[in-house]
Amino acid sequence: MNTPPLKLSALLKNAVIDAKGLQIGTLADLIVCLNPDHAPQLSGLVLRIGSGTVYAPISIVLSMTSERITLASARLDLRPFERRDGEVLLRADVLGHRMIDIGHAALVRAYDVQLEHNAQGWTATGVDTHKARRLNFNRDHETHPVRRWEDFEPLIGHTDSLASRAGGTGLDRLKAPQFADLIEEATTDEQNELLNHVHGNPELEADVFEELDDDSQSEILAARTNRETAAILGRMRPDDAADALMDLPQDRRTDVLGLLPQPQRARVTKLLGFHDATAGGLMGLDFIQFPPDTTIALALTALSRSTTSQPEALNVLFSIDTGGRLVGSLGLVQALQLPQDTLLLHACDPDPVFATPGDDVVDVTNRMADFNLLLLPVLDPEGRILGVVTVDDALEAAIPQDWRRREAQPHPSTPTNHH
The missing domain is CATH 2.30.30.240 (PRC-barrel domain)
Structure with a gap:
């Protein structure tokens, strides 16, 4: 029955x-x-x-x-x-x-x-x-x-x-931005459970913290020890780590900075000198540059090996002269479409659009929109590349804060089939 x-x-x-x-x-x-x-x-x-x-x-x-x-x-x-x-x-x-x-x-x-x-x-x-x-x-x-x-x-x-609930969980299907959205909406107890899950995957944890809004990130890091905070910041992109560090209480910043691994500490320290509402504050330090006599084949081989760099920062190949000054840029798609033995000297745009570190965020985003740029180099007074602003960082800076606080629409974690 x-x-x-x-x-x-x-x-x-x-x-x-x-x-x-x-x-x-x-x-x-x-x-x-x-x-x-x-x-x-x-x-x-x-x-x-x-x-x-x-x-x-x-x-x-x-x-x-x-x-x-x-x-x-x-x-x-x-x-x-x-x-x-x-x-x-x-x-x-x-x-x-x-x-x-x-x-x-x-x-x-x-x-x-x-x-x-x-x-x-x-x-x-x-x-x-x-x-x-x-x-x-x-x-x-x-x-x-x-x-x-x-x-x-x-x-x-x-x-x-x-x-007993840690292994094989459905949470493994979620991506870092989805975790961040959930954590921002969650109660303290719910946050603790979600954070405990991502803590088991240090790279995912760093990605989630990069996606959190400033208020949520600050509240969560306030409950972490300096060593725990440094462990997270050490895996984050340097520009995001610098922003998170500056959101910490002043009496914690030096201690946390000192606990970062040396390469990350050097990168974060470099970015701390720029105001967050400028191109210098927005830029990341991952980019790829070559002498003008480099072939496209050699440049693409080097690009394929840049596995630790932020993928969004590799959409443009930059050409520099012997003094390290920017003399040209070439989009990744264009590079793939050209004969592989072409020299960057002959393929690059010789007059690339750029920003200076003190340029306002609005100027940066307008420039990227006007020229349809995925990547904007930021140059020092001598014309050397300090860093690059990626389109995702430009969008994030351009979105008004009150838009972020609107009720979020669900973001499917798997494709929806339409019949």
Whole structure:
């Protein structure tokens, strides 16, 4: 006989009947152990008996319906219920709490959990993220869609169960900007869980911190030690690390700067001298330059080996004279379309558009828009390249702050199929 799916909300406070047909209490919660490979299975019940709660293993449950829960035994361990490591409580941890909708990279609230009985036992198979109407006189026709449990990642906020939820998580499908959006919207407890996940991947953690808005980044780094902060800043792009460093309280900056690895410290120190609303403050230090007699083939080979550089900063090849002064630029697409033995001397634009370190952000963004530039070199008074402004940094600087605080639209983490 097939057992129809049940909703958690319909089970809570149900009478629990023992093997003799006597009511011994009511249902207070259901216990599951999360598994990264499939929907979580019920391992036990939390029963309210009098003023306390006790544990009942799922093995003694004879049946569960929307009216009652029947046990196959009258014998229970009457010691007060205590959650064990790895256990998750569907009512206390999930119902009414927020979860991450992985497909849309958005925070949603779980208003109900669907339970089904299969060959493995009782399983939490779905989540209802639609709030039920208070006045609903036709419940039989209520059609809230229930989506698969695997489409969500619960933010449990329970430290002891974290280890059992760390591997194979759906969060691995999210990208750094999506994590940043979620963290900015999350509560402190939710932030801690998300940050704990990205902390296991130092490169991802640095990328996430680069994407965070200034306020969120400052608040999170304020709770980190100087050494922890330096570890994050040490992996960030130097321009983003310099901005983050300047947002720290003044009495922390020197200590954190001193803890950075030497190459990163030198780069960050170089950028600290520029105001953040200028080209110098916007620029990054990754770029690629060659003498004019370099062939395109040789330049592209060097480009392919620049695996530690910011990819956005490699969209343009720069040509410099013997004094290090900029004498030409060539877009990457143009370079790929030309004969590979062509010299940069003959291929480059001999009059490249550039900025100076003190140029205002508005001037920089307008210049990039006017000339359709993906990359704008920033030159010192002698014409040498100090750094480059990438189009993503220019866009970020150009977007008004109040636009950033508008309610974000969900950003799917996987392509949507249109039928």
